[in-house]
Amino acid sequence: MRIERTPTVVPPKYRDRELRYCLGEFLAGATVQGMKDAVLYEAERTIALEVQTEVRTALRDARLVHRHGERRRGTGMSDDWDWTPASPAYARSAGPLLKELETVIDQMEDALARIEKARTSLERRYGYDAGEAGGGPLRELSLPWKQARAARARLVELVAADRENAHEVALREAQYRAFLASEHSVTLPAIAAMSPTGFELAVAAFLRHDGFTVLRERGGSGDLGADVIAVSPQGQRYVLQCKHGSRRTARVDSPDIQRLNGTARQVHHADVVVVVTNGTVTAPARAFARSQRIHCIDRDALVRWATWGQPLPELLTAF
Structure with a gap:
């Protein structure tokens, strides 16, 4: 129309x-x-x-x-x-x-x-x-x-x-x-001020917060590289070696990884092996650790675990 x-x-x-x-x-x-x-x-x-x-x-x-x-x-x-x-x-x-x-x-x-x-x-x-x-x-x-x-x-x-x-x-x-914001959060400066034994005890405390059962919370003479030993909620046995230094002085080198590799699984029957430091891990040490399925937690990863509370198993998948 x-x-x-x-x-x-x-x-x-x-x-x-x-x-x-x-x-x-x-x-x-x-x-x-x-x-x-x-x-x-x-x-x-x-x-x-x-x-x-x-x-x-x-x-x-x-x-x-x-x-x-x-x-x-x-x-x-x-x-x-x-x-x-x-x-x-x-x-x-x-x-x-x-x-x-x-x-x-x-x-x-x-x-x-x-x-x-x-x-x-x-x-x-x-x-x-x-x-x-x-x-x-x-x-x-x-x-x-x-x-x-x-x-x-x-x-x-x-x-x-x-x-x-x-x-x-x-x-x-x-x-x-x-x-x-909780009392469980620990900063890197606070960790740097700890003694080596205090650092091992802190790592044990972080594991408990993640739901682990801690079997050994600090090392000593004859520990054969295992400072902290714990069992995850899933039943996996974790063996951790702690390397502490004031500020950035701690450094993990290849010999440190090699010694741990010789005892962690054979002697301590570890399912998961971890080196924890508030310092750094050298590139050769990290490469050797990767080849032996050993996890390295350096200062950057430690911030996520200690300061921010990211669970260790989750953290290990990111590094």
């Missing part, structure tokens, strides 16, 4: 006399085709502005999500009390999200640049044939608009997937922070 009607258009009455005159002259000389062209131009301009606004909003959302991800990835466990860090798992979980987001943002930025270029061409000129197949400058919006919408749909998928992925580690993050 087609309804024929003649609309009444009332020009605006500007206060400026000259402006009223110019507008009147323009309307007096307007043709029907000219009116159609003007309507088409205004329609295309409006569409272009709406598309531009939509993509700008999507790009802003993507950048906001990216900033949150960077903040999450840019933090990590530390004994620095000047800021609130995140757990390593929580920080790492942002990695896949950020990688995908960078692609999405690149696509949106490219689309937006092309859309703005098309909109500018509409602002500057209007001389194309309205009946030409494919239309005028507005056709330049089609592809980047589809690109931007596809990117925005991917953004929604990424945020949903990241929410699922980050939920579990966020809960663990809360547990770490609660541990940090």
